[in-house]
Amino acid sequence: MSANLKQSIRDSKSARWFVLATVSFLMFTGYFFTDIMSPLQGALRDNFGWSNAEYGMFAGSYSFLNVFCLMLIFGGIILDKLGIRFTGTSFIGVMIAGAFFNYYAMTDTFNNGGLGYDFLNSFLTQYKPSLKLAILGYTLFGVGVEIAGITVSRILVKWFKGKELALAMGLEMATARGGMLLAFSGSRLMAGEEQIVSRPLAFGVLFLVIGFLAFFIHNMMDKKMDAEVADDTAAAAEEDEFKVSDIFLLFKNPGFIFIALLCVLFYSAVFPFSKFAPDLMVQKYMFNDNFAGSMVGLLPLGTIVLTPLFGAFLDNKGKGASVMVLGAILLIIVHSIFAFGPDQKAFAFIAMIVLGFAFSFVPAAMWPSIPKIVPESRLGSAYAMIFMIQNVGLMLFPMILGAVLDSSNQGNTGNLDYSNSMMLMVGCGVLALFFAFMLKAVDKKNGYGLDLPNIQK
Numbered sequence: 001m002s003a004n005l006k007q008s009i010r011d012s013k014s015a016r017w018f019v020l021a022t023v024s025f026l027m028f029t030g031y032f033f034t035d036i037m038s039p040l041q042g043a044l045r046d047n048f049g050w051s052n053a054e055y056g057m058f059a060g061s062y063s064f065l066n067v068f069c070l071m072l073i074f075g076g077i078i079l080d081k082l083g084i085r086f087t088g089t090s091f092i093g094v095m096i097a098g099a100f101f102n103y104y105a106m107t108d109t110f111n112n113g114g115l116g117y118d119f120l121n122s123f124l125t126q127y128k129p130s131l132k133l134a135i136l137g138y139t140l141f142g143v144g145v146e147i148a149g150i151t152v153s154r155i156l157v158k159w160f161k162g163k164e165l166a167l168a169m170g171l172e173m174a175t176a177r178g179g180m181l182l183a184f185s186g187s188r189l190m191a192g193e194e195q196i197v198s199r200p201l202a203f204g205v206l207f208l209v210i211g212f213l214a215f216f217i218h219n220m221m222d223k224k225m226d227a228e229v230a231d232d233t234a235a236a237a238e239e240d241e242f243k244v245s246d247i248f249l250l251f252k253n254p255g256f257i258f259i260a261l262l263c264v265l266f267y268s269a270v271f272p273f274s275k276f277a278p279d280l281m282v283q284k285y286m287f288n289d290n291f292a293g294s295m296v297g298l299l300p301l302g303t304i305v306l307t308p309l310f311g312a313f314l315d316n317k318g319k320g321a322s323v324m325v326l327g328a329i330l331l332i333i334v335h336s337i338f339a340f341g342p343d344q345k346a347f348a349f350i351a352m353i354v355l356g357f358a359f360s361f362v363p364a365a366m367w368p369s370i371p372k373i374v375p376e377s378r379l380g381s382a383y384a385m386i387f388m389i390q391n392v393g394l395m396l397f398p399m400i401l402g403a404v405l406d407s408s409n410q411g412n413t414g415n416l417d418y419s420n421s422m423m424l425m426v427g428c429g430v431l432a433l434f435f436a437f438m439l440k441a442v443d444k445k446n447g448y449g450l451d452l453p454n455i456q457k
């Protein structure tokens with residue numbers, strides 16, 4: 001058989017990049033919806049009567065099912081057993097259903113006694129029906145988007161392994177951050193003068209449906225590839241398979257423990273922070289409501305350019321472990337500025353830009369480091385486990401931030417004081433730094449090569 005006959009669609013550069021475009025667009029729509037409500041915290045307070053603690057509970061509900069029902073572990077198992085197309089299609093469906101509930105919770109139709117209102121008003125009456133339905137929707141959305149994210153990583157490995165994998169992952173992350181950028185800078189504009197919260201959510205649901213269509217196009221390409229390389233895929237699938245027993249082995253690996261702790265602390269100081277950041281910009285720095293979201297948009301904006309660049313740097317020059325230490329130091333500096341710094345706008349600009357740097361190079365260093373710490377046969381389990389641990393932080397920190405914000409502003413009728421909430425973020429940075437040093441120490445001891453280039457010459 002000639003080499004040509006063994007070639008598959010995966011060997012076509014245009015087919016690979018086309019697949020990357022379809023799944024990156026899907027993640028763009030997912031990240032857009034994830035942050036669509038973040039710039040609307042003030043409108044939720046004013047129009048729906050949500051307290052900051054309730055808003056925090058809503059933001060943390062993203063991870064409720066992922067943490068309490070171990071959904072990411074099940075997602076990993078389903079992905080291994082039933083494949084990319086089934087898992088992706090099903091969980092994108094869950095993501096859209098959740099997003100729709102979230103949208104419906106904020107409509108006048110529902111809040112004026114529409115379908116389900118009376119039922120949701122009949123229990124836990126201290127919480128508004130809008131909050132309860134939004135939480136139900138966002139928690140389903142959180143399951144869908146996280147498992148879609150794991151599926152997309154697997155898709156990229158399938159199409160790009162041995163080719164431009166790091167670049168593809170960097171570009172996919174950068175595109176997803178574009179969704180965050182659009183949410184932060186566009187959400188209030190979409191809500192209009194009257195701040196109609198359901199409007200940007202309706203856009204979000206529509207985008208997700210278009211993302212779903214893009215995934216269908218991917219499915220057709222995937223089907224074609226499977227037909228061409230059935231044998232190879234079966235072997236690769238077995239190699240990557242999620243095994244529950246692997247979880248115990250992972251927790252015997254100090255490198256995995258430290259990188260997982262660093263991951264949860266780092267991301268807790270970024271994603272939950274970003275949920276409150278637009279309001280922080282208004283309350284502390286007196287930015288105009290509409291511009292506050294764009295200020296936070298500086299965070300993903302920088303990463304869109306810098307994540308693939310740092311990815312390429314780390315691929316060629318290494319220094320991944322040192323970069324993670326530096327990222328943790330920057331977290332401490334940035335959040336100290338927010339907690340203790342003066343309330344001048346320039347400080348907010350500088351802090352957001354510096355945070356954008358940390359948010360570019362830590363993910364660029366962290367995700368490709370995992371294969372250096374964990375054997376390839378346990379990679380599927382390692383990524384599912386690390387996302388699951390990360391979700392504990394994504395669940396707890398928004399709730400804690402909101403509760404601390406309310407409790408430290410009791411009786412305050414002026415602008416909200418964010419100092420205590422931001423001190424918590426400084427704490428995350430300090431612990432992240434500690435674990436980054438521990439990671440460096442075990443790297444030295446066990447020779448993972450975290451500071452070595454990803455590309456071996």
Ligand SMILES: C[C@H](NC(=O)[C@@H](N)CCCCN)C(=O)O
Binds near residue numbers: 034146173271363387
């Ligand atoms: C790749 C990584 N993704 C995650 O960490 C997700 N588990 C969380 C996504 C939250 C979406 N706003 C990343 O985005 O760096």
